[in-house]
Amino acid sequence: MPVSFDLFGTLVTAAMPADPAAAVAAELRDRDVAVPDDWSTAYRTPHLDVPDGAELPLPAHVAATLRSRDVEASDSTVRRAVIAAFDPEVRRREGVAAALDAARKRGPVGLCSNCSVPELVPRTLVRADLRGAFDAVVTSAACGFRKPHPRPFETLAADLGCDASALVHVGDDPDADGGIEALDGRFVDVAETPLSELRPTLGGES
Template sequence: MPVSFDLFGTLVTAAMPSDPAATVADELRARDVAVPDDWATAYATPHLDVPRHTEVPLPAHVAAALRSRDVDAPDGVVRRAVVAAFDPDVSRRPGVDIALDAARSHGPVGLCSNCSVPELVSRTLVRADLRDAFDAVVTSAACGFRKPHPRPFETLATELGSDATELIHVGDNADADGGVRDVGGRFVDLTTTSLADLDAELPAGGDDPCR
């Protein structure tokens, strides 16, 4: 029985920029990109016409926002600015080790995270000493859709060698993480339980050596 976890707000806390538009602007200027006077408006405005729940990588959004103000910047420069803007201090939330041990006793363990910033999930896992904790990792930027869309859950289940209907997903956001229920899986809501108590939320018999 596969168990998956959300990352930010579930397994880790991360100090993200309080004003992302301003932080990205600072990093663009540091790379000699002319930032428009109305950057806050440009940053907050959708510029790419995509279906609902499609994940637009943040560098693509930033590049489109710049183009909307007649500013051209190399894609590599924009990407580096975005990556630098989201470089948080990271810490594990209480009970992470207990929860992961409980999940492993039931089967493969995965990570399913909404994140539009390149490299942020991988850097966060390294800093939280969780790089080797998962059998599979799926991010919205990589699979193209954000939770609650079925695609992230289905992709993760496939990578774990399971069906999405078998997936138990642990998260702190009922709207996003609760999307696992739409593919027939089960949602464990960390607003009503804790990581340390996860084992009590999992089906009995996870230690069966014959499974």
């Protein structure tokens, strides 16, 4: 039985910026980028057309926002600013070790995370001492679509060598993580089944 986990809100808590637009603006200014006066409004305005359910990497959105105000900045500068703006303190949630142990006893283990910020998922895994804990890792930025779109689940299933219908996906968001059910997989909500109680839910020994 392959098991996959969501990351943020499921395995870890992460203190993200209360005002992402302001956080990105500060990092851009630190890199000598002229941030427009109406940045907050511009940041919250879509500037690129993307398909329904698609993930737009945040650096691409920020670069498009700057261009919409005739501000030039290199892609590398924008990328570094975005990465620096989202550099949270990370804490593992209670029961993570027990949940991962229970999942490993049932089969391959994957991670499927909605995240538009480059490097945030691998950096979070390192800080939470979860690097190397998964047989496959899929992020929305990498695969191009966000949960509940089928693509992230299908990509992860392929990486784990199984069909998406065989996946048990553990997460905290019924709308996003529950998307596995459209593929005939199974969703386990950590609000109803804490990580420490996952073993019996997966059919392992309690």
